[in-house]
Amino acid sequence: MPTICMASSKGGCGKSTSSVVLATQLAQRGAPVTLIDADPNRPVSAWAKRPGRPEHLTVLSDVSEATIIDEIEKAAQTTPFVIVDLEGTASMTVAYAISRADLVIVPVQGSQLDAAEAAKAIRLIRQQEKAFGRAIAYAVLFTRTSAAIRPRTLQHIRAELDGAGIPIFRTQMHEREAFRAIFSFGGTVEHLSSTQVGGLDAAVKNARELAAEVVALLRKPALKEAAA
Ligand SMILES: Nc1ncnc2c1ncn2[C@@H]1O[C@H](COP(=O)(O)OP(=O)(O)O)[C@@H](O)[C@H]1O
Numbered sequence: 455m456p457t458i459c460m461a462s463s464k465g466g467c468g469k470s471t472s473s474v475v476l477a478t479q480l481a482q483r484g485a486p487v488t489l490i491d492a493d494p495n496r497p498v499s500a501w502a503k504r505p506g507r508p509e510h511l512t513v514l515s516d517v518s519e520a521t522i523i524d525e526i527e528k529a530a531q532t533t534p535f536v537i538v539d540l541e542g543t544a545s546m547t548v549a550y551a552i553s554r555a556d557l558v559i560v561p562v563q564g565s566q567l568d569a570a571e572a573a574k575a576i577r578l579i580r581q582q583e584k585a586f587g588r589a590i591a592y593a594v595l596f597t598r599t600s601a602a603i604r605p606r607t608l609q610h611i612r613a614e615l616d617g618a619g620i621p622i623f624r625t626q627m628h629e630r631e632a633f634r635a636i637f638s639f640g641g642t643v644e645h646l647s648s649t650q651v652g653g654l655d656a657a658v659k660n661a662r663e664l665a666a667e668v669v670a671l672l673r674k675p676a677l678k679e680a681a682a
């Protein structure tokens with residue numbers, strides 16, 4: 455069953471946030487999900503200790519370089535979705551996880567410096583494809599973007615990635631207080647209260663769009679072959 459990794463050597467680009475948002479959305483749609491916290495700082499595990507984790511979502515914390523492949527394979531046998539939140543460095547753990555991925559999501563904030571870090575992640579994916587003799591699908595996810603304005607810089611980066619044939623998610627993870635708040639209050643954006651945070655409807659819509667696009671991508675025939 456599909457394994458999705460969040461990868462970029464850039465810290466703070468939204469890997470953990472997007473992992474939790476995606477995992478909770480998929481779990482709320484009814485599919486059991488294993489979310490593997492492969493970052494030694496354990497940000498996802500800290501979220502999971504708070505109340506409101508969806509019933510179908512299991513969080514695994516005790517993974518290391520030595521166990522990551524076994525944990526991914528075990529989880530893939532028991533749950534329809536496995537999501538791996540990776541640390542923001544190029545480590546063996548990151549390389550191993552990518553080697554087992556059906557889809558690698560590369561979060562990028564709309565700056566040129568972030569795009570350069572994304573290029574590193576993509577090079578690593580391509581190396582793993584060669585090393586393991588299999589295609590690994592990936593796509594860039596723009597994060598922390600403004601819902602209201604479309605800055606020129608972002609359009610420029612998008613055009614450059616397009617020109618290099620790098621797939622980009624149609625959905626962007628907009629900068630939203632709700633995506634920060636789930637790490638303070640626990641649970642999902644659906645369960646936040648409007649007395650706690652504003653803009654909830656927009657955040658919920660954004661989160662659902664991300665999950666729907668990921669599911670649609672995984673259904674693509676080329677990806678299905680890669681996952682088989
Ligand atoms: N879409 C978003 N909206 C608002 N804040 C965000 C969003 N994505 C990330 N953040 C914030 O940015 C910081 C870094 O995000 P994080 O998910 O921890 O990145 P990474 O895991 O790549 O290091 C955190 O403070 C997080 O709350």
Ligand SMILES: [Mg+2]
Pocket residue numbers: 469470471493497539540541542
């Ligand atoms: Mg993180």
